[in-house]
Amino acid sequence: MFAPKLAFIDVETTGANPVVDRVTEIAILRVEDGRLVERWSSLVNPGMPIPPTIQSFTGITDAMVAGAPAFAELADGVRALLADCVFVAHNARFDYGFIKNEFSRIGEGFDAPVLCTVKLSRALYPQHHRHGLDALIARHGLTCSARHRAMGDTEALLQFAGIVADEFPPEILGMAVAKAMKAPSRPVGLPEGVLEGLPECPGVYLFFGENELPIYIGKSVSLRSRVMSHFSADHRSSKEAKLAQQVRRVEWLPTAGELGALLLEARLVKERKPTENRQLRETDAVFGLRFDPARKRGPVLVREPLNGADPADWGAVYGAFRNKKEADNALRELATLYKLCPRRIGTEPWGDGACMAHQMKRCAGICCGKESPQAHDERLLKVLESLRLRRWPWSGPVAIREHHADTGRSAVHVVDRWCLLGSVCDETELAALREAMPARRFDLDTYRILQRWLDTPAARGAVTPLG
Incomplete structure (x- = not known):
């Protein structure tokens, strides 16, 4: 069963990292004993520019927040609305991390029990694979007045809570709520919300300790799942347990596909020389x-x-x-x-x-x-x-294209004789790269990555000779 006091909350932000990004909008619906008692929302001046991709995604522009109050001006009201409540949000640790970090920036602490409606949906509807808010809206017929705006998304969550409260008996709902309120495993020194801000897309992640030198660089076709697995107590090896104890900061670089992640990881390991990476580091003596x-x-x-x-x-x-x-x-x-x-x-x-x-x-x-x-x-x-190294199958340079449907991110990797000449995002950048074609410089790791990648018919089908 749900707690007597619930605060349904959603935040819109300038990005996905609660340590460096800021809140641009907050909406809170306070519910007591099943009854909506307060409804509040506000734009927030983040004190930094909103990236164009975020502006197009949320519809919140720099002009809209220019005259809005800073979080410091809203803090007392936000604290009062959340007081004594369970903090309810979709992918809740993300929103919780942003609120906690905003309070931290003004020298105040914030703590609350957290209920994640993503986890609640997974616990109650395990037969479904997708539990994002769009999936819940479609599956349960929820009404959302403004998707990707704080109040519209919060209203949808309140409707979802009402549906599951009516559909499931108290004992089943109670077990699901307990599961959805369980905090994930994470390094002690890692701020709340960082892991939840990671996207489920291909890319490269960097673990940092107490300084600017990365301690580990990795890649995955699903950043959030892979990074979370590093900190899962159930699957953690002694090496990963030691690594988890050192992590204080996580950064990530999304890519358009697995090949981009492999190539980027190989380059960053050589450039940044993380202490815990043993492979991909030294190639000068090849x-x-x-x-x-x-x-x-x-x-x-x-x-x-x-x-x-x-x-x-x-x-x-x-x-x-x-x-x-x-x-x-x-x-x-x-x-x-x-x-x-x-x-x-x-x-x-x-x-x-x-x-x-x-x-x-x-x-x-x-x-x-x-x-x-x-x-x-x-x-x-x-x-x-x-x-002998494998013969280059084409007469000259080729373009290898990748596209990630969920994020809309695209990339074109230009390769010749197993040498990566550059990676660009679109055809305009490709034309510029071809105009000033870099010299071929062999790298053993790039050769091995491309050799394995191009062994599959699907990968070779994404290749376009450039002539």
Whole structure:
């Protein structure tokens, strides 16, 4: 059952992060013993510009809030309306986080029990997959006088509460309410509402501790679900438990799709060097192997630096390795299979007499005169073909397009010979990028991301050759 005193509330804001964004509108419906006793709403001057995308989404413009009161002027009235009430909102921790942070900015604390109507709908109607406010309005025939305006959305929530109160017996409703009021797991130092502000779309997220250096950068096709999973006590590994204890701030960068998230993560990890990321960090030492026939004894394979180079300049280069150990492991495996001499290929130093591999019948004997260099190297070159980087399937640069239907976000990634030349949002920016086409600069992680991505027919269908 619902509590005797409820405050249905909705806020419109300048963005999704309650730490840096501000409230632009508040609406509160105070209900006592099932009866609406107070109805109040106000625009709020956020003290900062409202982004154009937010203005078009909510209809609240900079001009509309220019003469509105600041939150400090409304604080006493808001506190009185919320006093002794359960704080009821859709995706409630988001609204609660903004209200709590607005009070914090004026040096005041705020706490209240919170009931989330998203969680309430999930608990009562588990057969449905969507529980956003648009889905509830359509499913239950709710009336909303102004969608994405604070009072219109709050009125819809009040109607939803009345419907479920009539439809479910008190014991079922009581269990659902208790579940919907359970606070999510979160790091102790992370402000309220930050996690709830994360969108359910592809993108990259950054965890920060006490300073400006990120401690971890990750990516996901669903930002909110992935970030929430880091802090879920039920699924947390020891590594994630340690990470969760350090997080004090979360930032995120939405993308138009999974490929954009993968490419952005790879770039940001290299640029920002987060302490807890082990992969994607170091690529400066990436090298391939080039056969040098001028070397009479060995090793006949020499390093060819790859990172930052133009693949068109490589010639015959085999493999892409981050360090000597990685290269040696690949060569040792081939040497064992095809009786190559470890001294000739450089995995062991040159010495007198037969190598240990020959004594174990794993080398054909170039090291002790039993095989000619020509015979050995002919076999070596055939074997090295298996290590060649994949041939670029097109004759020149291509555009890979992504679009996310729910957010309307689009991106075009321009790629040539596995090198990312740039990512833009629309055709105008694409034309500008083509006009000043950047030089190709190879990055091993980008190569591997694109290679995996373009293996699927659906991905290749999103490719347009640019000529």
